[in-house]
């Protein structure tokens with residue numbers, strides 16, 4: 001049989017309706033390949049025209065192209081760092097995508113995201129993620145927002161096979177399944193987890209087998225076949241849109257090039273590379289369409305020269321303006337005066353005040369949702385959300401799996417889409433298993449998108465040592481998060497502040513973490529619930545005094561006041577917010593106290609926020625007056641469960657008073 005006859009026969013074997021679609025897919029795949037080829041060459045040029053690591057998707061292009069074909073035009077996409085193909089298939093302008101890969105001012109993020117963290121949440125392409133698995137919980141939150149909006153959208157989150165051993169992937173799958181979220185988890189299984197074959201790290205034949213463990217359908221398909229991909233995605237998307245919940249779609253793809261641009265693949269056999277090359281979707285599709293080599297070469301050459309022209313334009317565009325490097329870490333703060341207190345106060349406990357604030361926000365803001373472990377039916381283990389599920393329903397107040405990454409990550413996704421999630425992390429210590437979603441995700445988004453997007457979520461947690469609490473339930477962790485640009489941090493210490501600060505945090509355009517004080521939950525005091533929202537970042541002078549000043553926050557406020565009462569003329573300032581820090585009030589109090597300062601906090605001293613206060617006071621006031629400063633905190637040990645041992649370590653009124661007396665000598 002002649003070659004011509006074979007080609008003719010093949011032509012007939014593809015239905016006419018599929019032909020146009022497959023040809024279109026082939027052209028898109030060639031377009032993406034040209035992009036990746038150009039980016040690779042630019043990164044290998046001397047000197048390199050693209051700096052840093054880039055992760056290219058050669059061999060995997062059919063997945064984004066055909067998945068998008070199976071989706072509705074408003075469905076959304078989250079990809080990994082290997083996401084250029086997804087960005088282009090989603091319709092982002094090629095110049096802006098290439099500009100971002102080159103960290104140029106014309107990049108979609110003005111060079112702040114780069115190749116591996118390109119973000120465009122204002123489009124259907126929400127963004128890439130450079131943290132393996134992190135996109136899955138975020139997709140859950142986007143899906144929550146879609147359900148709340150009733151817009152019928154589905155979210156696709158694409159991850160690699162290696163990512164299926166990542167905790168946040170498991171948590172996201174569990175969360176999506178528990179809530180029947182319209183999320184499609186697309187696994188681009190290229191057989192490699194960076195430099196390691198994933199066969200070494202899985203004891204299952206197909207990743208999609210995992211799906212049944214979560215109670216969702218799982219399919220394994222050929223990730224080079226645009227028809228299989230489109231149809232599987234379309235079917236799963238229709239099911240999810242109809243309330244059927246998430247699905248896991250494993251697409252088997254070849255990885256044609258290395259893990260990243262400088263990967264020489266010394267660890268990979270020739271045979272493996274060869275068998276990947278045979279599965280190149282360009283080769284397979286052109287054969288399926290019986291395209292002759294000349295026609296294919298022409299398409300490739302045209303795409304390459306178009307892409308060279310794009311790169312040229314990018315390289316001719318200005319670099320980002322270095323003067324903007326500090327912009328968009330946080331939303332600007334308007335320095336208004338504290339709102340006047342009005343209305344009659346009612347006496348209530350700290351935890352009741354939290355409940356009142358949650359009630360107010362749910363009542364007045366339809367975008368607010370309140371969730372976490374035990375938050376719904378039980379009303380929170382401390383009672384903060386008691387009664388809220390009954391009043392506001394299970395779409396707005398609900399229980400989650402024990403999945404802190406999914407709780408925080410879904411809050412990121414929901415906030416990104418305009419919701420106002422208020423999530424509870426039962427104990428601050430538990431936040432440590434999920435810090436990625438706060439530090440790598442929430443804190444970055446405003447900055448990376450140059451202020452076009454933000455994630456104004458609120459995390460409520462509680463901390464501190466109480467009688468019998470063990471080393472894993474007693475830490476004071478505020479310094480850890482106050483270190484992170486992009487987050488707002490507060491520590492309410494009175495019932496009134498528990499109410500006011502929560503309401504201010506909900507009004508804040510930036511992510512806020514509130515460290516409440518478990519030891520104070522049952523303490524009572526007057527609370528005005530009728531006043532306006534207080535500005536964030538305002539300290540409160542609790543005692544006036546010119547002899548010395550105690551600077552404190554959170555659980556140490558009571559001890560500081562007791563210490564001040566024991567000595568004449570000692571001022572106390574309760575910082576309340578560590579970010580933003582009220583430097584003006586701090587300086588004023590310290591100036592009034594003649595530079596004699598005790599900084600008191602429950603956390604241990606090394607790297608505690610007290611060290612930051614001391615450094616700032618020296619920088620701000622060191623040349624105006626002599627400073628005499630002492631810090632009081634826990635020593636650098638782990639916290640024992642025994643109250644006898646713990647009391648020996650924890651700061652208290654006597655220790656603070658002793659420090660004040662020492663600086664008064």
Ligand SMILES: Cc1ncc(C[n+]2csc(CCOP(=O)(O)OP(=O)(O)O)c2C)c(N)n1
Nearest residue numbers: 082130131132160161162163190192193194
């Ligand atoms: C949480 C986390 N751990 C490790 C890494 C380093 N890392 C980057 S890519 C990668 C391999 C991921 O493999 P896979 O999920 O299969 O995706 P692929 O790179 O093959 O697309 C690793 C380990 C990371 N970025 N994030």
